[in-house]
Amino acid sequence: MTPADTSSYASSGNLGMMLLELQRHDSEIDALEYKRVTLPERVALGNMRDRIHEISRRAKELRAEKDAIRIKQDEMETQVNITVERKKSLEKKLYSGEVLSARDLEAMDAEAHNLTNRAEDLQDRQFELMEDLEALEAKYGDLEDELNQLSTKSDQLVSAAKSKLSDIDSQLRACRSLRKAAARRIPKAILQRYDAIRSRAGGTGAAALVEGKCSGCHLAVSPASLPSALPLFTDDDGLNICENCGRFLVSG
Numbered sequence: 511m512t513p514a515d516t517s518s519y520a521s522s523g524n525l526g527m528m529l530l531e532l533q534r535h536d537s538e539i540d541a542l543e544y545k546r547v548t549l550p551e552r553v554a555l556g557n558m559r560d561r562i563h564e565i566s567r568r569a570k571e572l573r574a575e576k577d578a579i580r581i582k583q584d585e586m587e588t589q590v591n592i593t594v595e596r597k598k599s600l601e602k603k604l605y606s607g608e609v610l611s612a613r614d615l616e617a618m619d620a621e622a623h624n625l626t627n628r629a630e631d632l633q634d635r636q637f638e639l640m641e642d643l644e645a646l647e648a649k650y651g652d653l654e655d656e657l658n659q660l661s662t663k664s665d666q667l668v669s670a671a672k673s674k675l676s677d678i679d680s681q682l683r684a685c686r687s688l689r690k691a692a693a694r695r696i697p698k699a700i701l702q703r704y705d706a707i708r709s710r711a712g713g714t715g716a717a718a719l720v721e722g723k724c725s726g727c728h729l730a731v732s733p734a735s736l737p738s739a740l741p742l743f744t745d746d747d748g749l750n751i752c753e754n755c756g757r758f759l760v761s762g
């Protein structure tokens with residue numbers, strides 16, 4: 511593009527103003543997009559998902575531990591029943607009068623005594639298993655309570671996030687529409703240069719000159735490059751370029 515092509519913009523200073531307007535829309539769009547991805551509710555939901563994942567993992571472990579205890583309880587119950595039955599059977603024989611040998615009677619009595627002790631040991635073990643199971647049930651219950659609370663909180667966050675996102679998206683649509691209209695008024699070649707500068711200069715392609723400083727890099731602009739000294743630092747399109755950061759520099 512030759513200076514003649516843009517003379518109507520440059521001579522009136524309108525092109526610079528248009529670039530600043532475009533920059534305002536772009537900055538607003540960038541800020542809204544940043545707000546969209548850093549929404550506190552989104553971050554909180556991410557953390558919450560991590561906790562829910564941890565709870566699910568722990569709950570699975572607890573279910574496996576509970577199942578293992580129940581299996582042991584069943585085994586213990588079977589052993590208790592067998593022991594009690596053996597003892598009853600032995601006592602029945604012992605007191606039936608069928609066994610007359612004192613030695614045999616003594617041996618049977620000793621075995622009955624052992625069976626009583628074994629049944630008691632097994633019952634103690636059953637009681638311990640019941641206590642272990644109760645402790646696990648309590649832990650499992652706590653996890654379920656926490657999960658329910660997280661679920662309620664998560665629903666609230668999702669609802670709040672949806673509302674905020676809808677608001678941001680509506681602002682973004684309005685900003686993009688304004689940006690499109692502003693971009694249409696700028697010659698294509700300059701727009702491409704602006705976009706290229708913007709992408710390499712942290713989102714700012716055009717900056718205002720404020721009190722002798724470029725508002726893009728915040729550095730003082732040498733007097734030689736100020737508008738009064740133009741066209742020393744004016745490019746081919748009749749636009750000022752900041753000597754420090756290379757952004758379009760627009761004086762008010």
Ligand SMILES: [Zn+2]
Binds near residue numbers: 724725726753755757
């Ligand atoms: Zn600058």
